[in-house]
Amino acid sequence: MGDSTTASRPGKGTVFVRSEICKGCSFCVDFCPTDCLSFSTEFNPKGYHFPVLSAPEACTGCDLCGLYCPDFAIYGERWKDIDERKAKGRPQPVPEPAAPAPVKPAWGTLVPTDPRGVLTGLHFMDGDHATCEGAIAAGCRFAAGYPITPSTEVVERFAARIPVVGGLFIQMEDELASSIAVQGAAWGGKKTLSVTSGPGFSLMMEHIGLAAVTETPGVWVNVQRGGPSTGLPTLPGQADMMQAKWGSHGDYEIIALVPNSPQECFDLMIKAFNLSEVYRCPVMFMMDEVVGHMVERVEIPPAERIQVVPRRLTTKPKGEYLPFATTSEDLVPEMTVAGAGHRIHVTGLTHDERGYPAMNAAAQDKMVTRLVRKIRDHADALVDVREHYLDDAEIVVVSYGITSRIAKSAVDDARARGLRVGHLRLRIVWPFPAARIRALCQHAKAFLVPELNMGQVVLEIERVVAGQAKVIGIPHAGGSVHEPDAILKKIIEATQ
Numbered sequence: 268m269g270d271s272t273t274a275s276r277p278g279k280g281t282v283f284v285r286s287e288i289c290k291g292c293s294f295c296v297d298f299c300p301t302d303c304l305s306f307s308t309e310f311n312p313k314g315y316h317f318p319v320l321s322a323p324e325a326c327t328g329c330d331l332c333g334l335y336c337p338d339f340a341i342y343g344e345r346w347k348d349i350d351e352r353k354a355k356g357r358p359q360p361v362p363e364p365a366a367p368a369p370v371k372p373a374w375g376t377l378v379p380t381d382p383r384g385v386l387t388g389l390h391f392m393d394g395d396h397a398t399c400e401g402a403i404a405a406g407c408r409f410a411a412g413y414p415i416t417p418s419t420e421v422v423e424r425f426a427a428r429i430p431v432v433g434g435l436f437i438q439m440e441d442e443l444a445s446s447i448a449v450q451g452a453a454w455g456g457k458k459t460l461s462v463t464s465g466p467g468f469s470l471m472m473e474h475i476g477l478a479a480v481t482e483t484p485g486v487w488v489n490v491q492r493g494g495p496s497t498g499l500p501t502l503p504g505q506a507d508m509m510q511a512k513w514g515s516h517g518d519y520e521i522i523a524l525v526p527n528s529p530q531e532c533f534d535l536m537i538k539a540f541n542l543s544e545v546y547r548c549p550v551m552f553m554m555d556e557v558v559g560h561m562v563e564r565v566e567i568p569p570a571e572r573i574q575v576v577p578r579r580l581t582t583k584p585k586g587e588y589l590p591f592a593t594t595s596e597d598l599v600p601e602m603t604v605a606g607a608g609h610r611i612h613v614t615g616l617t618h619d620e621r622g623y624p625a626m627n628a629a630a631q632d633k634m635v636t637r638l639v640r641k642i643r644d645h646a647d648a649l650v651d652v653r654e655h656y657l658d659d660a661e662i663v664v665v666s667y668g669i670t671s672r673i674a675k676s677a678v679d680d681a682r683a684r685g686l687r688v689g690h691l692r693l694r695i696v697w698p699f700p701a702a703r704i705r706a707l708c709q710h711a712k713a714f715l716v717p718e719l720n721m722g723q724v725v726l727e728i729e730r731v732v733a734g735q736a737k738v739i740g741i742p743h744a745g746g747s748v749h750e751p752d753a754i755l756k757k758i759i760e761a762t763q
């Protein structure tokens with residue numbers, strides 16, 4: 268790693284190495300024009316030797332090593348550029364409003380997480396790796412997946428880390444198998460994760476429906492890429508937002524979170540696991556390729572500050588427990604661990620409180636109504652948005668994921684021009700924050716919705732706004748991100 272003190276500045280530049288993610292491919296060492304890199308004798312957590320700057324006086328900071336590294340594990344920078352960057356200081360973002368209180372179960376209490384999985388400290392990591400760390404910190408001890416770009420790094424890291432924490436990763440034969448393996452593990456008492464992208468998400472849909480109907484907790488990560496079909500494996504998209512909500516057949520509800528930074532990948536992953544335990548439903552974690560691969564500072568707090576929801580296990584005696592029994596006040600049933608002694612029957616068929624198939628209209632009405640209501644009745648409690656300049660906004664830009672960072676920059680520009688524009692960022696998209704959007708209609712004359720798809724969440728905003736204001740989509744087919752000026756131009760047009 269480079270050192271910026273003048274006394275220790277041989278050469279014209281230096282390199283920064285993320286040794287923990289290096290896969291030892293040797294591209295950087297082979298292509299360095301001044302032969303100043305060599306391999307360390309140490310092993311990284313993946314079992315590879317990683318590069319070190321062995322002849323610092325020869326490094327020019329040209330960044331060819333960074334250009335050739337397939338894993339963004341190294342980059343070079345000139346001392347001159349490092350100094351200039353430091354002199355400018357880091358841009359000071361407008362602070363985000365305080366986060367809402369953590370999810371609290373109506374039953375039991377939040378408890379500090381198991382410290383074995385928590386890498387407390389400051390890190391420089393990408394969103395995929397931060398997602399993995401968030402899952403482990405949340406208590407996830409089982410993951411199953413099948414590699415697919417741009418999500419593979421999540422489970423690659425999980426596979427490397429979980430043996431020392433005490434858990435298991437299985438690479439299954441495909442996404443169908445992965446999405447059912449996690450459900451077996453969940454009924455075996457584990458908090459579970461499955462990770463995919465693009466066509467893999469489509470393959471998982473049947474089993475996501477099964478998790479919904481069997482009320483099996485678990486988190487499904489989709490690092491969205493350009494589609495349809497195999498589309499753009501290495502480039503971003505946000506075109507699975509409706510699939511997350513409606514992708515499996517039948518009526519059911521899920522919860523979907525959308526992080527916009529590696530830090531949020533960590534933080535919201537804890538929340539995703541907690542929500543899946545509170546509501547016993549599949550929780551979708553809708554990242555995108557840019558958030559998955561961008562590398563930023565991630566702060567992992569001490570384990571005692573990470574509050575998790577333990578599984579709500581029944582305390583009923585063996586003969587009295589009914590696995591799907593609920594009350595009118597509490598629509599989420601208690602769970603048990605398969606093999607612990609309680610009698611359970613878990614099926615995708617419409618079932619009664621015992622879990623036994625009950626295939627008639629009355630049983631269907633009772634079961635489906637409860638599955639839907641246990642989420643919809645709590646939609647207001649589940650609202651998680653970030654707001655900027657909304658008090659007097661006549662134009663509201665609504666966005667999520669990577670697009671929200673670009674939209675925020677366009678909104679800042681518009682404010683600097685004196686335009687009454689605000690920004691609403693969705694961190695939970697499903698259930699949709701309908702009440703908040705309706706409240707904004709009191710002074711907003713237009714909603715602008717940039718997203719990396721041809722118009723998905725904008726449809727929900729149209730439905731909620733119901734003609735009280737204009738709703739203007741800013742579609743983008745994916746493969747890259749919006750230019751801030753394209754959003755700014757639409758903001759200016761909307762004010763006229």
Ligand code: SF4
Binds near residue numbers: 326333343
């Ligand atoms: S920055 Fe350039 S000179 Fe320095 S190690 Fe990388 S490739 Fe070599």
Ligand code: SF4
Binds near residue numbers: 293335339
């Ligand atoms: S190119 Fe990247 S992954 Fe390959 S050895 Fe160098 S740092 Fe490691």
